[in-house]
Structures are given as structure tokens and as C-alpha cells.
Amino acid sequence: MNHHVLIAGAGPVGLVSALVLATAGVQVTVFERALSAPEDLRASTFHPPTLDMLARFGISDELLPQGLVARYTQQRDRQEGLVAQFDMSLLAGLTQHPYRLQCEQWKLNKLLLDRLAKIPHAKVLLGAELQSVEQNANGVDVKVDVRGDVQTFKGDYLIGADGAWSSVRQSQGIEFEGFTYPERFLVVSTAFEFADHLPKLSYVNYVSDPQEWCVLLRVPTLWRVLFPTHPEESDEAVMTDESIQARLQNLLPQDKPYQTVHRTLYKVHQRVAKQFRRGRVLLAGDAAHINNPLGGMGMNGGVHDAFSLADKLVDILVSGADEALLDRYERQRRSVAIEYINANTARNKKNMEERNPEARRKTHDELRATAANPDAARNYLRKTSMMDALERAEAIE
Numbered sequence: 001m002n003h004h005v006l007i008a009g010a011g012p013v014g015l016v017s018a019l020v021l022a023t024a025g026v027q028v029t030v031f032e033r034a035l036s037a038p039e040d041l042r043a044s045t046f047h048p049p050t051l052d053m054l055a056r057f058g059i060s061d062e063l064l065p066q067g068l069v070a071r072y073t074q075q076r077d078r079q080e081g082l083v084a085q086f087d088m089s090l091l092a093g094l095t096q097h098p099y100r101l102q103c104e105q106w107k108l109n110k111l112l113l114d115r116l117a118k119i120p121h122a123k124v125l126l127g128a129e130l131q132s133v134e135q136n137a138n139g140v141d142v143k144v145d146v147r148g149d150v151q152t153f154k155g156d157y158l159i160g161a162d163g164a165w166s167s168v169r170q171s172q173g174i175e176f177e178g179f180t181y182p183e184r185f186l187v188v189s190t191a192f193e194f195a196d197h198l199p200k201l202s203y204v205n206y207v208s209d210p211q212e213w214c215v216l217l218r219v220p221t222l223w224r225v226l227f228p229t230h231p232e233e234s235d236e237a238v239m240t241d242e243s244i245q246a247r248l249q250n251l252l253p254q255d256k257p258y259q260t261v262h263r264t265l266y267k268v269h270q271r272v273a274k275q276f277r278r279g280r281v282l283l284a285g286d287a288a289h290i291n292n293p294l295g296g297m298g299m300n301g302g303v304h305d306a307f308s309l310a311d312k313l314v315d316i317l318v319s320g321a322d323e324a325l326l327d328r329y330e331r332q333r334r335s336v337a338i339e340y341i342n343a344n345t346a347r348n349k350k351n352m353e354e355r356n357p358e359a360r361r362k363t364h365d366e367l368r369a370t371a372a373n374p375d376a377a378r379n380y381l382r383k384t385s386m387m388d389a390l391e392r393a394e395a396i397e
């Protein structure tokens with residue numbers, strides 16, 4: 001084995017990159033700071049093109065029975081109820097998977113780890129924290145603390161897939177341009193069956209409201225409800241039982257308190273790294289761009305980065321393509337992160353929290369008209385499913 005790619009981070013982006021490279025015969029070593037693969041509730045939506053990409057390795061077929069097929073997505077309003085429903089089967093013929101798969105992100109990670117464990121030239125080191133990076137014309141050296149033992153690893157390239165606080169990005173002094181929203185987002189999970197109380201609810205529901213918008217997302221065993229919080233509320237105040245119950249009761253009053261299973265409060269940012277490539281060091285996924293979760297574009301966009309980047313590295317290392325391909329990776333994926341992922345998620349938030357009644361009515365009228373016209377609805381779904389973003393990336397030389 002002549003080539004070796006180092007990857008920081010065993011999230012979906014690092015692991016997909018590793019699988020693409022290792023399947024093509026490239027040696028890979030993945031460094032993951034955590035001691036075991038976390039099973040936390042983070043992203044839970046797989047868009048059609050992401051499933052198409054993962055199908056290359058048979059992973060979509062393994063993921064499907066572990067999730068829920070969402071044929072419909074809905075735009076709702078707290079006062080009006082259902083505003084518009086979009087039927088994703090309109091995408092039939094444009095994708096092998098004309099639906100969203102509602103499935104927890106950790107299930108993908110687990111499938112990827114199982115696949116990598118069967119490839120002798122793929123190594124995933126858990127409890128391995130990348131500490132420093134040096135590169136020259138011939139390769140990259142990294143120092144990694146492997147369970148207390150600091151070791152040096154050498155590779156041809158390093159992929160920084162080490163999440164929003166990426167040490168790899170920081171090691172290269174790459175700016176993470178953008179902003180942090182003043183409010184944090186709260187995600188509460190409950191086994192309460194909202195569909196029994198809200199008529200015609202789908203598995204994916206974006207609910208606008210000038211006071212407190214929310215998102216209702218179904219995963220196999222739970223409903224996840226996402227709320228914004230007020231910037232002046234302290235973390236402690238948001239996370240009390242009283243405050244969580246008040247938010248849920250305000251959404252749907254019940255005689256009994258809601259039983260909750262998880263609650264997470266997190267900061268939300270719209271940021272894109274100034275560079276996705278510095279020499280032999282490349283950034284992908286949250287290390288390269290982060291955004292609000294309204295539209296489910298974070299993990300999906302990261303997986304799209306991983307396929308784009310790893311396929312190019314295979315072309316370079318295995319087929320002898322010119323290294324300039326990596327500049328194309330930056331042009332393609334950085335443009336998409338700015339023009340599509342960040343722009344659409346920011347617009348989604350703005351529409352959901354709109355306070356001006358005239359502007360809200362206009363948005364709702366547009367949504368109704370779009371849903372009623374199959375061609376317009378298909379175009380809308382191509383955009384919200386990130387198919388347009390991938391087409392745009394493909395057009396960039």
C-alpha cells in the first residue's frame with residue numbers, strides 16, 4: 001500500500017471519507033478523540049441525494065429498516081395549522097430515493113464503523129486526539145495523543161473532519177467566517193404521540209410562529225421538538241422541568257405533564273471556513289461549514305463534501321490525476337456551503353420567525369401555490385432536498 005490518508009474525526013464525514021478511500025485501496029487512519037462512538041441525538045434527516053450516494057456501498061439499504069420513510073414534508077403555522085404539504089414522490093425519476101429517511105445520525109456512524117472494521121488497511125483509533133499538524137511538499141505529519149501516548153503519524157493528506165471546533169482548521173489558522181445567533185436552540189425528545197392530536201401531521205413539520213416557531217420531527221421511537229430560546233434566558237432556566245413543560249404545553253396543551261427522554265441546548269452558527277484546502281490539509285463537514293438545523297442540511301452537506309473530496313483524492317492517489325482537483329473541491333463545496341446551505345437555512349429561520357403579518361401571509365400564499373402546482377413543487381423539493389446544490393457544484397470547474 002503506497003498511499004496513506006489521515007483523517008481527524010469519526011463523525012459521519014470522517015467515516016464516509018474513510019470508506020470511500022479504503023474501498024479504492026488507499027490506506028486510511030481515522031483519529032477519534034472519544035473513547036467510543038457516541039449515540040447522541042443529532043441530525044435525523046437523510047435527504048434523497050445522500051441516500052443515493054450511500055447506496056454505492058449498500059449502506060442506504062441497511063439504514064432504511066432502521067428509520068422511517070417520510071414521503072411528505074409539511075410547512076405549518078401555530079395559528080393556521082397545515083399551510084402546505086409537499087409530496088416527495090414528485091422526485092421519482094430524479095433520485096433512487098424520492099423521500100426523506102428519518103433516522104438518527106449515530107446509526108449511520110455505526111454502519112460505517114462496521115464496514116471499516118472489515119477492511120485491513122482501514123484503522124479507526126478511538127481515544128486518539130489530534131494535537132498538531134505539520135506539512136511539507138511530500139506529506140503531512142500529525143501528533144496524536146492515543147490514550148495518553150503521543151505518537152506521530154505520516155500521511156499523504158490530512159482530512160479535518162473534526163467538527164465545528166476543528167483542531168485541524170485552527171492548526172492552519174483558517175478563519176471561520178460568519179456569525180453566531182444570539183438565541184440557543186432547544187431540542188426535546190418525547191415518546192408522546194403528537195400525530196394523535198395534530199391532524200394529518202407528517203414525519204417532518206416546520207411550524208412557523210412570530211412568538212415561538214418550532215420543528216416537529218419523527219424518528220422511529222420518538223418525536224423531537226426543536227424550539228428557539230430567548231437570548232436573555234439562562235441555560236439553567238431553559239433546562240428546568242417547568243420551562244420545558246411550559247414550552248410543550250404551549251405547543252399542545254395536555255392534562256398530564258409530558259414525559260421527556262432527552263433535552264439538548266446548543267448554540268447555533270452560520271459560518272464557513274475561508275479556505276477548505278491548505279496544501280495537503282483539507283476540511284470537510286462541520287469543520288468547514290456550520291449552519292442552523294432548519295432544513296436538515298448540516299450532516300447531509302457534510303456527507304456530500306466527503307464524497308466529493310474522497311473521490312478526488314482517489315483520482316489523485318490511485319489514478320494519477322492532477323492535485324489541482326483539490327482546488328476544485330474547495331471551489332465546489334465552499335460555493336455550495338455559502339450559496340445554498342447557509343443561505344437556505346438562514347432564509348428558513350427568517351420565514352419561520354417572521355413577525356410582519358403581511359410578509360407571513362405572502363410566504364404562506366407562496367407555499368400554498370407552490371404545493372398546488374406539481375412542477376413548482378418538484379422545483380421546491382429539488383432545492384430543499386439539496387439536489388440543486390449538487391447540480392450547482394457539478395457545474396463549477
Ligand SMILES: Cc1cc2nc3c(=O)[nH]c(=O)nc-3n(C[C@H](O)[C@H](O)[C@H](O)COP(=O)(O)OP(=O)(O)OC[C@H]3O[C@@H](n4cnc5c(N)ncnc54)[C@H](O)[C@@H]3O)c2cc1C
Nearest residue numbers: 009011012013033042043129130162163285286296298299
Ligand atoms: C445537538 C445537535 C443537533 C443537531 N441536529 C441536526 C439536525 O437536526 N439536522 C442536521 O442536518 N444536522 C444537525 N446537527 C449537525 C450535525 O450533527 C453535524 O452537521 C454533523 O454531525 C457533522 O458531521 P461531522 O462528521 O462533520 O462532525 P461531527 O459529527 O461533529 O464529528 C466530528 C468528530 O471529531 C471528533 N474530534 C473533534 N476534535 C478532535 C480531535 N482533535 N482529534 C480527534 N477527534 C476529534 C469529535 O469527537 C467527533 O466525533 C446537529 C448538531 C448538534 C450538535
